[in-house]
Amino acid sequence: MTDPTVSEATIVSLAREESGRVIALLAHRFGDLDLADESVQDALLEALESWPINGIPSNPPAWLYTVARNKAIDRLRRAASARRRMLDSAHELTAEPWQEEPDMIVENSFVGDEQLRLLLLCCHPALDRNTQVALTLRLVGGLTTPEIAAAFLVPEATLAQRIVRAKRKIRDAGIPLNIPAHLDERVDALLDVLYLIFNEGYLSRGSGDSAIRVDLMDEAVRLTEQATELLPPNPEVLGLLAVELFGQSRVSTRLDRDGELILLDSQDRSRWDSESIARANRVLVSALAAMRPGPFQVQAMIAAHHANARTAADTDWSAIAALYSQLSAMTHSPIVEVNRAVAVAMADGPLAGLAVLDAVEGLDGYYLLHSTRGELLLRSLDHPAAVEAFRRARTLATNRAEKRHLDRRISETSQNNSRDLSI
Amino acid sequence: MEYMILINSDESVQAPEYGQPGFEEFMGSWMAYNQILIDGGHWVSGANLQPTPTATTLRRSPGAADTIVDGPYVETKEQFGGYYLISAENLDEAIELVKQMPIPSGALEIRPVAFRPDAA
Numbered sequence: 001m002t003d004p005t006v007s008e009a010t011i012v013s014l015a016r017e018e019s020g021r022v023i024a025l026l027a028h029r030f031g032d033l034d035l036a037d038e039s040v041q042d043a044l045l046e047a048l049e050s051w052p053i054n055g056i057p058s059n060p061p062a063w064l065y066t067v068a069r070n071k072a073i074d075r076l077r078r079a080a081s082a083r084r085r086m087l088d089s090a091h092e093l094t095a096e097p098w099q100e101e102p103d104m105i106v107e108n109s110f111v112g113d114e115q116l117r118l119l120l121l122c123c124h125p126a127l128d129r130n131t132q133v134a135l136t137l138r139l140v141g142g143l144t145t146p147e148i149a150a151a152f153l154v155p156e157a158t159l160a161q162r163i164v165r166a167k168r169k170i171r172d173a174g175i176p177l178n179i180p181a182h183l184d185e186r187v188d189a190l191l192d193v194l195y196l197i198f199n200e201g202y203l204s205r206g207s208g209d210s211a212i213r214v215d216l217m218d219e220a221v222r223l224t225e226q227a228t229e230l231l232p233p234n235p236e237v238l239g240l241l242a243v244e245l246f247g248q249s250r251v252s253t254r255l256d257r258d259g260e261l262i263l264l265d266s267q268d269r270s271r272w273d274s275e276s277i278a279r280a281n282r283v284l285v286s287a288l289a290a291m292r293p294g295p296f297q298v299q300a301m302i303a304a305h306h307a308n309a310r311t312a313a314d315t316d317w318s319a320i321a322a323l324y325s326q327l328s329a330m331t332h333s334p335i336v337e338v339n340r341a342v343a344v345a346m347a348d349g350p351l352a353g354l355a356v357l358d359a360v361e362g363l364d365g366y367y368l369l370h371s372t373r374g375e376l377l378l379r380s381l382d383h384p385a386a387v388e389a390f391r392r393a394r395t396l397a398t399n400r401a402e403k404r405h406l407d408r409r410i411s412e413t414s415q416n417n418s419r420d421l422s423i
Numbered sequence: 424m425e426y427m428i429l430i431n432s433d434e435s436v437q438a439p440e441y442g443q444p445g446f447e448e449f450m451g452s453w454m455a456y457n458q459i460l461i462d463g464g465h466w467v468s469g470a471n472l473q474p475t476p477t478a479t480t481l482r483r484s485p486g487a488a489d490t491i492v493d494g495p496y497v498e499t500k501e502q503f504g505g506y507y508l509i510s511a512e513n514l515d516e517a518i519e520l521v522k523q524m525p526i527p528s529g530a531l532e533i534r535p536v537a538f539r540p541d542a543a
Contacts, residue, residue, distance in 0.1 A: 176513035
């Protein structure tokens with residue numbers, strides 16, 4: 001008899017929710033990340049076969065853990081070359097595999113430490129950033145290789161290769177599964193990885209076939225929430241979570257029905273997700289209460305000004321410009337200066353904004369610098385220079401919606417320009 | 424685990440020689456570093472190489488006679504100039520040890536040793 005309610009989706013969601021925890025636990029017990037990962041994949045395949053027939057087990061995570069652990073033991077038994085590892089885990093092999101109920105899997109606090117180790121391992125500085133992102137989504141987020149490949153628009157073989165290589169390096173170079181001595185540095189890397197995942201989701205919304213792509217924004221929020229639970233209290237993690245929630249609250253108004261980009265000041269604020277904003281506000285307040293400011297908290301404060309302004313005209317641009325100054329001092333990022341230029345222009349006029357932009361160095365290949373200059377030149381009524389800047393931006397833009405947006409700006413500005421000349 | 428630390432730095436930057444001012448500090452810092460490795464049980468071996476003009480490269484290709492070339496394997500801005508072979512618990516410990524190396528600038532490549540016949 002088959003149970004029609006056990007769909008593939010049930011198992012996919014189990015994989016997303018639980019596989020990270022189970023991999024972390026098994027990697028810790030067997031001291032072998034690759035073995036843990038492969039065994040969990042085996043167990044998920046078995047779930048696909050067995051659950052529709054036998055029904056969903058009463059405790060799916062415990063089932064997943066037990067089956068994956070037995071798969072791991074099978075693999076160790078089979079692999080002749082693994083004799084030494086087998087001896088190391090002799091106590092695992094002598095236990096009666098099916099009778100021992102793994103209580104720890106329901107005990108969140110027990111697993112938390114292993115999970116944190118896995119999360120931090122994925123962001124080890126000896127792995128490059130793209131690898132960190134892929135590993136985090138794969139091992140902690142429980143996404144499949146094809147899902148990650150589709151989300152980042154890279155060939156599946158490339159991504160699979162990247163993950164295989166990373167797992168091999170972790171094993172052969174002796175990258176440890178432990179809580180690192182310099183926890184802060186690793187947390188910084190982790191936050192950068194999560195922010196990158198979120199931004200990829202935010203920017204790619206609407207491009208490609210979104211029906212088959214996982215929502216990277218949702219994944220980033222989920223993983224960031226997990227990080228807030230696993231890490232020692234850290235206001236920057238909460239700051240990042242607030243940034244993500246503010247971003248998510250307005251993502252449905254970012255593009256129009258034809259997939260064209262809608263700028264913040266023209267978005268339909270009544271369609272912003274007020275629940276998401278309320279939650280982001282609460283998270284931000286709890287972050288700020290720690291009185292340990294950091295770049296993600298400042299970014300969240302800026303997002304909060306936008307999200308809580310009733311209309312675009314109500315936006316407190318002077319406050320936002322001041323926050324960008326703080327952010328600039330913290331990050332020394334020229335990209336932050338481009339954003340500050342916009343805020344200064346809104347507060348003190350386009351010429352003041354252009355002055356900020358003119359001082360930016362090293363961003364000539366960055367399309368937003370030129371599109372921003374175009375907007376500010378347009379506001380200062382220098383149409384020919386504005387068209388020039390938009391054209392430069394258009395040659396540098398990579399995202400489809402952004403390219404179309406710039407095409408529109410170029411044609412609108414050129415028309416205005418020729419009308420001006422005809423007067 | 425054992426790790427090979429490949430020290431790549433600009434060999435045109437002259438280290439002070441014996442008898443010159445600064446030699447004591449220079450040599451002292453390296454001796455102290457070696458002592459850290461020895462005291463921690465990390466020391467396996469280490470060497471400083473003669474600069475690349477003394478290098479000779481033997482190039483072998485299948486089906487062709489070996490050729491001998493005057494010079495290093497690659498010409499780079501920084502040159503392979505010395506190594507340490509250390510023993511460390513894991514990559515994190517190896518990185519921490521390499522961070523303490525008293526070298527003013529350079530690229531220090533950390534490679535796990537796969538197999539060493541003379542290992543204890």
